Every structure is written in structure tokens, then in C-alpha cells.
Amino acid sequence: MIASIVDTDALLQVVWVSLIAGVGVPACYALAILGSTRALEFGRNGRPVEAVFFVIVGVLGLAVVIASIVFGIVTLVND
Amino acid sequence: MGSEIIVVIVVATALIFDFTNGFHDTANVVATSISTRAMPPRIAVGYAAVLNFVGAFISLAVAATVAQDVVEIQPNSIGLLAVFAGLVGAIAWNLITWYFGLPSSSSHALIGGMVGAVFVAEGADAVFFKEGILGKVMIPALVAPLLAFLVGGIAILFLYRIVGRLRPGPVTSGFRFGQVISGGLLALAHGTNDAQKTMGVITLALVANGTIATDNFHVPDWVVISSATAIALGTYVGGWRIIKTMGSRIHKMDSAQGFAAQGAGATVILAASHVGFPLSTTHTISGAVIGSGAAKRLSAVRWGVAGNIVMAWILTLPMAALIGALTYLVTRVFGTGAVGPIVVSTACLVAAVVLYTRRSQQAGVPPGVPPAVESS
Numbered sequence: 001m002i003a004s005i006v007d008t009d010a011l012l013q014v015v016w017v018s019l020i021a022g023v024g025v026p027a028c029y030a031l032a033i034l035g036s037t038r039a040l041e042f043g044r045n046g047r048p049v050e051a052v053f054f055v056i057v058g059v060l061g062l063a064v065v066i067a068s069i070v071f072g073i074v075t076l077v078n079d
Numbered sequence: 080m081g082s083e084i085i086v087v088i089v090v091a092t093a094l095i096f097d098f099t100n101g102f103h104d105t106a107n108v109v110a111t112s113i114s115t116r117a118m119p120p121r122i123a124v125g126y127a128a129v130l131n132f133v134g135a136f137i138s139l140a141v142a143a144t145v146a147q148d149v150v151e152i153q154p155n156s157i158g159l160l161a162v163f164a165g166l167v168g169a170i171a172w173n174l175i176t177w178y179f180g181l182p183s184s185s186s187h188a189l190i191g192g193m194v195g196a197v198f199v200a201e202g203a204d205a206v207f208f209k210e211g212i213l214g215k216v217m218i219p220a221l222v223a224p225l226l227a228f229l230v231g232g233i234a235i236l237f238l239y240r241i242v243g244r245l246r247p248g249p250v251t252s253g254f255r256f257g258q259v260i261s262g263g264l265l266a267l268a269h270g271t272n273d274a275q276k277t278m279g280v281i282t283l284a285l286v287a288n289g290t291i292a293t294d295n296f297h298v299p300d301w302v303v304i305s306s307a308t309a310i311a312l313g314t315y316v317g318g319w320r321i322i323k324t325m326g327s328r329i330h331k332m333d334s335a336q337g338f339a340a341q342g343a344g345a346t347v348i349l350a351a352s353h354v355g356f357p358l359s360t361t362h363t364i365s366g367a368v369i370g371s372g373a374a375k376r377l378s379a380v381r382w383g384v385a386g387n388i389v390m391a392w393i394l395t396l397p398m399a400a401l402i403g404a405l406t407y408l409v410t411r412v413f414g415t416g417a418v419g420p421i422v423v424s425t426a427c428l429v430a431a432v433v434l435y436t437r438r439s440q441q442a443g444v445p446p447g448v449p450p451a452v453e454s455s
Binding site: 005006007010013014015017018019021022023026027029030031032033034036037038040046050065069071072075076077079 | 111137138140157193209210213215218219222223226227229230231233237238241242245246250253254257260261264267271314336338342343345346347348349351352353354355356
């Protein structure tokens, strides 16, 4: 009954996109904060290998955030 | 000539509705940024206004839904009066909820007003109750705040897990900066979804007037630009009482919660805009704010305030429909010409000025001046 009224595909698309983007993007941003904070700490303590690792974590996290936002807006505009 | 005057009144009324939408709704969008001190109130409101304007140009899927899938308007003066009455119903309900400091839903008010007016004007057959109202409005409107609640709740658990062992200083600074981005996205999402509803209604009026053929649906550029401008101006003028309700009375947030809530709200609204669901941005951001608070600690959420908000949500659709229907009946007392809309819109304008003045006097501040927002 409900399935015949609602556009189920569209509704499910909203659900899965929201879950992936709404959780994934903030989590990646948190990784960027983790990476930058830890990199500074390890850098100050003279542990360059760990510092570089966390720089990579931070940069990757930020890159995913920026790429996701750009992808989302481009998808909306081109629809 | 009479119908042209009505079209002008309807367009002006629709743009006023859009303005009140920005005034009423977008405060919710910036409340989290202000509450966590990510941005000063005036900067946050100005920033949201600009991004609301930009967001209105992103998509037209929601405008198509509002104009084609909710009600069927006949290209005659009755249809034009019904659009006018529906708009007045929505504006009246927005003003009432604003006056009492209750978050409502401009979207539901608009849909409710239209349904009530068209139901009385054209009969039940002109209202698409199943596929339109239930399938594209009510069920997505029910799913969206629950989804935002879930997304906001899961997101904040991830955030605390990832940054939980770090020193609070850099974490707070990082998330405050993040809120500039997430708050911007939320404002963009609001502009995308809400401005389109006005575009849809104006287009509906143009169809009723015969300016746009029913088999050649399109939203004219001037409609997009004027709707974007109206919602952005409304945002800038702001609704400071609503900011206070949403930002601090639901629960006190830290910057990570604000970031998670805004991110959750923005993604749900943007995803829904993509498929053409006219969501309530108020419902969605409220769900996200409550979700991000409940995931941390259930007692942190002031459930009494959340309950008041739910009550306003429940009342919005039927009350706006009732006001829309009554407005149509009052307008028709003056016939099918321009006299009815002129009399009713003048009366509404006077009522709005009186309410606004009284509200400002009660708050003890001149209009447009933000009160101090409680923060964590």
C-alpha cells in the first residue's frame, strides 16, 4: 500500500546518501583534526615518522571532505 | 486586467511568504553556529543569507513537485484566488508560530494552506492526497527528521570516538572552523529546498493565469531570482526568538555536536532536494540537533521543549489548511476579481505589523537586534 504511494527508490536514495555523507564526511573531518593535532604533537616531541603518518591522515581526511562537498554540489547542479 | 492585478498580488504575497520563510526558518540554520560560538550572530546571519541566495539556483526539482504534484490548479480566476488564499494561510500560520516563539514548518504551512484553499475552491479531486501529499510530502517529512536524528546521533558517536583522546583546545577550534563549512552547507541546503517552494507556487499562479501552459512546465528566470532574493533578505532580517529556542533551549551543544548536527541536516536536505521532496528544514535540523544531543547524553536534551516543537509540527498542516480555506471563503465574498485579494492582503499586512510591533515591545529590543544566546 505505502510502497505504491511513495517513490521508494527516491526515498531509499535519500536514506543511504544521508547516512554515508552525513556520517562519513564529519568522520573524515574529525580525522583531519586528529591528524593535524597528533602531527604537531609528534613533531614537537621529535618523532618525525609518526608526525608524517598523521600529516597523511589529516590531509587525506580533508581531501575526502572537500571532494565530497564538491561532488555533492556538482551532482545537484547538473541534475 | 483583473486577473493581472491578482497575479501581481499573488507574486508579491509569495515573495512575502518567502521572506517570512527566511525570517522564520533560517534562524534555525544558524542557531547551532551561534550557540557554539563558531560565529558571531550577525556574521552567521549574513553568511546564511548569502548562501541561501546561492542555494536557490542549484536545483528546480522541488519547485516542480510543488507546482505539479500536490494540487491541480485550473487556468482560471478561481485557481488564482486559491493560490492566493493558500499563501495567506501559510503566512498567517508562520506569523502566529513566530509570535509565540514556536518553531514550525513553513513548508508544511505552505502545503497545508494550498491544500485547504484548493480543496474548498476546486473540490477534493483537485488535491492529490495519495501520491502527492502523502507520498511526496507527508512520508518524506516524517522520515527526514528521524533520519537526521539517526545521522546526527551516529555522526557524533564517531566524532567523539576519533577525537576523544585529544586535548580539548584544538578539537574545539577545529570543529568551530568546521561549523563555518557545515553551517554554510546547511544554509545552502535551506535555500535549495525552501526557495524552490515559493518558485513552485508562483509558477502555479502563472499556470492559473494562463501565462504558462500546463503542458509546458518551466520556472521563469525572474521567478528564481526574485525568490532567491526574498529568502535571503528574510534570512538577514532574522528571527532572533527562534534562534534562542533552537540554539540553546533544546540542549546545550559543544562545537562537535553543532558540526555533526549541521552536517546531518545539510546532507538530508540536499539529498531530498535532489529527488524533489519538499522537506521541512526546521523539522530536519531539529531532528539532527536532538540526535546529536541524545547520542551524548539523553538527559542533555530538554525534552519538554522538543515536545512543544513536535506539537507545533503536528498542528501546522491542518491549521494552515484551515486558515487557507477560510481565507479563500472570505476572498470569494468580494467576488472573483481583484477586490478580495486587495482587501485580504491589506488586512493581513496590518495584522503582521501589529504582531511584529507587539513582539518587539515584549522582547524589549528593537526589531533585528539579537538577544544574548546562551551557550555551553
